[in-house]
Amino acid sequence: MTDLHDFAPSIPDAFREVVQGRPAEPKVGGDDWLAHLPAQVAELADEWDLVADGPVWHGVCAVVIPCHRDREPVVLKVSWPHEEARLEHLALQSWAGQGAVRLLAADPARWAMLLEPLVHDxxxxxxxxxxxxxxxxxxxxxxxxxxxxxxxxxxxxxxxxxxxxxxxxxxxxxxxxxxxxxxxxxxxxxxxxxxxxxxxxxxxxxxxxxxxxxxxxxxxxxxxxxxxxxxxxxxxxxxxxxxxxxxxxxxxxxxxxxxxxxxxxxxxxxxxxxxxxxxxxxxxxxxxxxxxxxxxxxxxxxxxxx
The missing domain is CATH 3.90.1200.10 (Aminoglycoside phosphotransferase (APH), C-terminal lobe)
Known part of the structure; x- marks a missing residue:
């Protein structure tokens, strides 16, 4: 179990390699975004009452953290800011879990979403x-x-x-x-x-x-x-x-x-x-x-x- 207030060591190296050195998009470069990511995750954990449950996953543009909230399993997703992900939360909200992962909460300013857990592998x-x-x-x-x-x-x-x-x-x-x-x-x-x-x-x-x-x-x-x-x-x-x-x-x-x-x-x-x-x-x-x-x-x- 990972303490989300000490998240920095949990960022996968493969994800760091993808994001490091990226130009600012739209306002922050990859190095600066990675440096701020642990504090951002800690803030989200406090606001959404999250406790990490296991190892961090990642794609090309986001980290995904299995958590629980009030004993219910949830997933925290924080995306590298880029145009294609800007309105992801609105699409998931529109689909309301019908054919797509269910959105539980969103913080668009921090490019973060709380999602239902799926079988990630x-x-x-x-x-x-x-x-x-x-x-x-x-x-x-x-x-x-x-x-x-x-x-x-x-x-x-x-x-x-x-x-x-x-x-x-x-x-x-x-x-x-x-x-x-x-x-x-x-x-x-x-x-x-x-x-x-x-x-x-x-x-x-x-x-x-x-x-x-x-x-x-x-x-x-x-x-x-x-x-x-x-x-x-x-x-x-x-x-x-x-x-x-x-x-x-x-x-x-x-x-x-x-x-x-x-x-x-x-x-x-x-x-x-x-x-x-x-x-x-x-x-x-x-x-x-x-x-x-x-x-x-x-x-x-x-x-x-x-």
């Missing part, structure tokens, strides 16, 4: 792939509801991505970037209005006690669910790369999710192509782009073309 990487795709599609159907005005609109992202694709990169085939720019203009109509989880992949679905599977880490957006299929294609990549026919394999994933979610498969394919191409461009813009990563984005994007 059991996600959709374990089940058979086709079953996992159907689970994700079913969760999309359950999470679907109107987005409130606070959320970023997908059409606003289109305004940024069209020039990105038109400018392209020497490392990404021009025919792909031009096709992506053209598709983005066509996809604009009707793309806003639903509250979506834009990072709903196998590791962002955990087993739960009250339901078999619940979504976590939503990165919410006012958009359409066809946009949200793409992460299912680029995760569990070892299985995709080992497939005899990559196109058939990824198209099968896309079809299963689309059918289970009740969304248009052609539109999901178009959005997935766009997201794969923009990922390739962003990778190519890195100071030292990873050849394997870049090849993966390009190969996957080509499978979404006719």
């Amino acid at each position: 059991r996600n959709l990487d374990a089940p058979e792939l086709l079953e996992a795709c159907e689970v994700i599609g079913g969760l999309m159907r359950r999470l679907d509801r109107p987005a409130t005005p606070q959320f970023t609109r997908l059409s606003d992202e289109i305004d940024r991505w069209i020039p990105l694709c038109r400018n392209g990169s020497p490392l990404v085939p021009r025919r792909l970037t031009e096709q992506a720019a053209s598709l983005l203009a066509d996809l604009r109509d009707g793309c806003d209005g639903r509250l979506i989880h834009q990072d709903l992949h196998f590791q962002n679905v955990l087993a739960a006690r009250r339901e078999p599977w619940l979504a976590i880490d939503p990165k919410p957006l006012s958009g359409e669910w066809a946009f949200a299929v793409a992460p299912v294609l680029w995760n569990r990549w070892d299985e995709a790369s080992a497939a005899y026919n990559l196109r058939a394999h990824l198209r099968l994933r896309l079809g299963l999710v689309s059918e289970a979610a009740g969304i248009d498969e052609d539109r999901a394919r178009s959005w997935s192509f766009v997201r794969l191409v923009t990922n390739a461009i962003w990778e190519a813009e890195e100071p030292h782009p990873g050849n394997a990563e870049l090849s993966r984005w390009i190969a996957a994007a080509k499978t979404m073309t006719e």
Whole structure:
């Protein structure tokens, strides 16, 4: 059991390595944020009457601390401040535990949430792939509801991505970037209005006690669910790369999710192509782009073309 007033030694080294040296986003740099994190956790523990129950977990952008409050198990999540997590609490509040982890309390100013406990070491990487795709599609159907005005609109992202694709990169085939720019203009109509989880992949679905599977880490957006299929294609990549026919394999994933979610498969394919191409461009813009990563984005994007 960890005393949350002496939290500094419990910050995982792997998490420190991810955050250290990050530029200020939006107001504090990674080193300063890490230095203040123990005091912040102690303050939250006092305000929410928390006692730590076990080792700290972490993702890429947050630490997660199993606790109890009044003998009830809870989880404290504190996120590195970044735009995609800014309205996570509002999305979870809207879903109210229906298909997603239940929000118990939130402190947006400190990027902190109190959540129901899930089975943190059991996600959709374990089940058979086709079953996992159907689970994700079913969760999309359950999470679907109107987005409130606070959320970023997908059409606003289109305004940024069209020039990105038109400018392209020497490392990404021009025919792909031009096709992506053209598709983005066509996809604009009707793309806003639903509250979506834009990072709903196998590791962002955990087993739960009250339901078999619940979504976590939503990165919410006012958009359409066809946009949200793409992460299912680029995760569990070892299985995709080992497939005899990559196109058939990824198209099968896309079809299963689309059918289970009740969304248009052609539109999901178009959005997935766009997201794969923009990922390739962003990778190519890195100071030292990873050849394997870049090849993966390009190969996957080509499978979404006719």
